[in-house]
Every structure is written in C-alpha cells, then in structure tokens.
Amino acid sequence: MAELTSEPEIDALVFDVLGTLVDEPAGIRAGIRRLAPALDDSTVEELLGLWRHHIEREQRRVVDGERAYAASQVVDLEAARVVAEAAGVDDAAAVAELALAGRRLPPWPDTVAGLARLAQRFPLIGLSNASRTALLGLNAHAGLRWHQALSAEDARTYKPDPAVYRLAVDVSGLPPERLLMVATHAWDLRAAQALGLRTAYVARTVGDPPVASDRFDVYADDLAGLATRIGA
Structure with a gap:
C-alpha cells in the first residue's frame, strides 16, 4: 500500500x-429506541436498515438528476416517517424527534x-x-x-x-x-x-x-x- x-x-x-x-448508526439506533423503547434488537436493526436505505437511495437520486436537491434534514424527516410507519408509531412529534437523530x-x-x-x-x-x-x-x-x-x-x-x-x-x-x-x-x-x-x-x-x-x-x-x- x-x-x-x-x-x-x-x-x-x-x-x-x-x-x-x-x-452514525449508533446515533440513529438511539433515536429509534427513543421512538419505540419496546422494540427488540433485531427489529431496531431492521429499522436502521430502512433509514439508511432511504437516505442512500434519495441522495443517489439527487446525484443522478432524478430528484431536485433536498437538504439532508428533509431527507432525514422522510426516513423518520418510513421508520415510524414500519414501527407502528403514529405521532408527529415523535417522528420529528427521530428526524433529529442525525444531529446527535x-x-x-x-x-x-x-x-x-x-x-x-x-x-x-x-x-x-x-x-x-x-x-x-x-x-x-x-x-x-x-x-x-x-x-x-x-x-x-x-x-x-x-x-x-x-x-x-x-x-x-x-x-x-x-x-x-x-x-x-x-x-x-x-x-x-x-x-x-x-x-x-x-x-x-x-x-x-x-x-x-x-x-x-x-x-x-x-x-x-x-x-x-x-x-x-
């Protein structure tokens, strides 16, 4: 090398x-656990995968010209909504809180x-x-x-x-x-x-x-x- x-x-x-x-994964995991404390570890990892997949896909779409630029907090909020829906959480305040996990x-x-x-x-x-x-x-x-x-x-x-x-x-x-x-x-x-x-x-x-x-x-x-x- x-x-x-x-x-x-x-x-x-x-x-x-x-x-x-x-x-980054540790911070998002912590946010998911705050969203739904009763989740087991394997479910948290599945939800983390959903979060990461959404972020990576949407950023790639911007780079490829398939989507107009959206700042990271917009894409994070989208990812939080995807995760919350999969977790069965219907609470706008909790979703907004999860969207801030990427800053913590x-x-x-x-x-x-x-x-x-x-x-x-x-x-x-x-x-x-x-x-x-x-x-x-x-x-x-x-x-x-x-x-x-x-x-x-x-x-x-x-x-x-x-x-x-x-x-x-x-x-x-x-x-x-x-x-x-x-x-x-x-x-x-x-x-x-x-x-x-x-x-x-x-x-x-x-x-x-x-x-x-x-x-x-x-x-x-x-x-x-x-x-x-x-x-x-």
Missing part, C-alpha cells in the same frame, strides 16, 4: 464526517483528540453531506472543531458528485493535490481521487473498506495513526 512520507506535500486536510468522525451522533473515541493533534499542523476542513443546519448541530453535539466546515448543500447535490469536493478545493485556494481527503468510505475517497485530491483511508467498523484495486495514499487504523503517518 502506498504511503505518504513523513513530510507529506499536502497543505490541508479534508474530512468526511458521517461515519469517519462520528458513529457520538464521536469515535479518538476523534476529538485526533482532530486537535492534526490541527496543530494542518488546516482542517469538514466536508459533509449533512446540511448547514444539521452540520452545525452535529458539530456541536460531537465536539468537532474545524477551521472550516463545508456542507454539500452549498453545491446543491451530495457526495460523490464532484461538485461537493470542489467546495473544499475552492475554499482552500489550493491545487487539489495539496489536499488530503480523509474518509472511512472507499467510495468517498475514489470520488475525491478522481478530482485530484490525495487520499487517506481510516478504518471504522461502519465504513466502506477498500478493495484490492484501490490505491490510496495513506491507510490508518485511527486518527492517531493518521497523524503519525503524515508527520503531525
């Missing part, structure tokens, strides 16, 4: 947020300290499919600290559309090859790579792992490992 040297030729880090820095995601144990360490060496840019409003709440809840937090809402589409990654390139004022995209989703890194960004895969239990044909610049088990590999 290719690795950057201890003195990487990068000037800023761009971070995926959902999954990479926060445990716990950080991974290494996230906060890892970002602080990396920020001593590099500007940090968050780049998320979450809307501006959702990203504000998510950052505050998880204790994420950025030099700049960017939402796909500004591109009116979702990752992996190239327009989202261009937001980071444009705001940094740097050539793409001077940016290191950090994610636990191989699909996310492939899309960033196609635009010329350097790439770093960080392993998480909820991520999309690389396949044999992937060639990312850095592979790390956590943010501390990432910091070591790029000389932070």
Whole structure:
C-alpha cells in the first residue's frame, strides 16, 4: 500500500464526517429506541436498515438528476416517517424527534483528540453531506472543531458528485493535490481521487473498506495513526 512520507506535500486536510468522525448508526439506533423503547434488537436493526436505505437511495437520486436537491434534514424527516410507519408509531412529534437523530451522533473515541493533534499542523476542513443546519448541530453535539466546515448543500447535490469536493478545493485556494481527503468510505475517497485530491483511508467498523484495486495514499487504523503517518 502506498504511503505518504513523513513530510507529506499536502497543505490541508479534508474530512468526511458521517461515519469517519462520528458513529452514525449508533446515533440513529438511539433515536429509534427513543421512538419505540419496546422494540427488540433485531427489529431496531431492521429499522436502521430502512433509514439508511432511504437516505442512500434519495441522495443517489439527487446525484443522478432524478430528484431536485433536498437538504439532508428533509431527507432525514422522510426516513423518520418510513421508520415510524414500519414501527407502528403514529405521532408527529415523535417522528420529528427521530428526524433529529442525525444531529446527535457520538464521536469515535479518538476523534476529538485526533482532530486537535492534526490541527496543530494542518488546516482542517469538514466536508459533509449533512446540511448547514444539521452540520452545525452535529458539530456541536460531537465536539468537532474545524477551521472550516463545508456542507454539500452549498453545491446543491451530495457526495460523490464532484461538485461537493470542489467546495473544499475552492475554499482552500489550493491545487487539489495539496489536499488530503480523509474518509472511512472507499467510495468517498475514489470520488475525491478522481478530482485530484490525495487520499487517506481510516478504518471504522461502519465504513466502506477498500478493495484490492484501490490505491490510496495513506491507510490508518485511527486518527492517531493518521497523524503519525503524515508527520503531525
């Protein structure tokens, strides 16, 4: 696997947020349990699958031009309605509460300290499919600290559309090859790579792992490992 040297030729880090820095499934599970406390574990997992399927499908429809852009809080509310109906819950207030679960995601144990360490060496840019409003709440809840937090809402589409990654390139004022995209989703890194960004895969239990044909610049088990590999 290719690795950057201890003195990487990068000037800023761009971070995926959902999954990479926060445990998205854990936060949605907690929201489902608040919606219907009597559900058993297997039913919660089934409902979590419904939530994730709806989000992924609708975001892909936006990227593919099959649906006009809708901010993440709109799609989250749709997913909450799907889950509530499947759970037999008919309470508008409870559905609205579940829709906010995507803003109450716990950080991974290494996230906060890892970002602080990396920020001593590099500007940090968050780049998320979450809307501006959702990203504000998510950052505050998880204790994420950025030099700049960017939402796909500004591109009116979702990752992996190239327009989202261009937001980071444009705001940094740097050539793409001077940016290191950090994610636990191989699909996310492939899309960033196609635009010329350097790439770093960080392993998480909820991520999309690389396949044999992937060639990312850095592979790390956590943010501390990432910091070591790029000389932070």
